[in-house]
Amino acid sequence: MSGERYTKDHDFVRVEDDVAIVGITDFAQSQLGDIVFVELPSPGKRVAKGEQLATIESVKAASEIYAPISGEVVAVNERLESSPDLVNKEPLGEGWLLTLRIDDAAELEDLMDEDAYRAFLESEG
Structure with a gap:
């Protein structure tokens, strides 16, 4: 599987081998406004x-991020500790949150592909 998969909570998952990179979408970061702090779980x-x-x-509110799939936290984006604004600048790039070792790849099927996510955004607007 290539490309991102999306949740209705505006999170993304990008699978690379058996690891999923997790973050929030550009839409989510734009709704939050300027991000000032990111609290991430510990690896393991x-x-x-x-x-x-x-x-x-963010300057507007605090928002919880929920696991889009089950797994074990492999790594967190330590750059966000000193530069949380990376989430605003590059949410699908350098502003990723963490990586998860995937427990059940079938859970990915419950997530939207890019076309479905785009249609979801249009229906919400």
């Missing part, structure tokens, strides 16, 4: 799909 933490995974604080 196991999460179930739908469980709280991270918290992003």
Whole structure:
């Protein structure tokens, strides 16, 4: 599988080998406004799909990020500790949040592909 998969909560998952890169979409960061703090879990933490995974604080509000799939946190984007604004600047690039070792690849099928996500955004607008 290539490309990103998306949740209705505006998170993305990009699969590379058996690891999923997780972050928020450009739409999500634009809704949050200027991001000032990102709280990430420790590597090694196991999460179930739908469980709280991270918290992003902006000048507007704090927002919880929920695990789009089940897995084990492999790494977190340590650059966000000193530069949380990377999430605003490059949400699908350098502003990624963390990586998860995938427990069940079938959970990815519940996520939207890019076309479905675009249609979802249009229906929300």
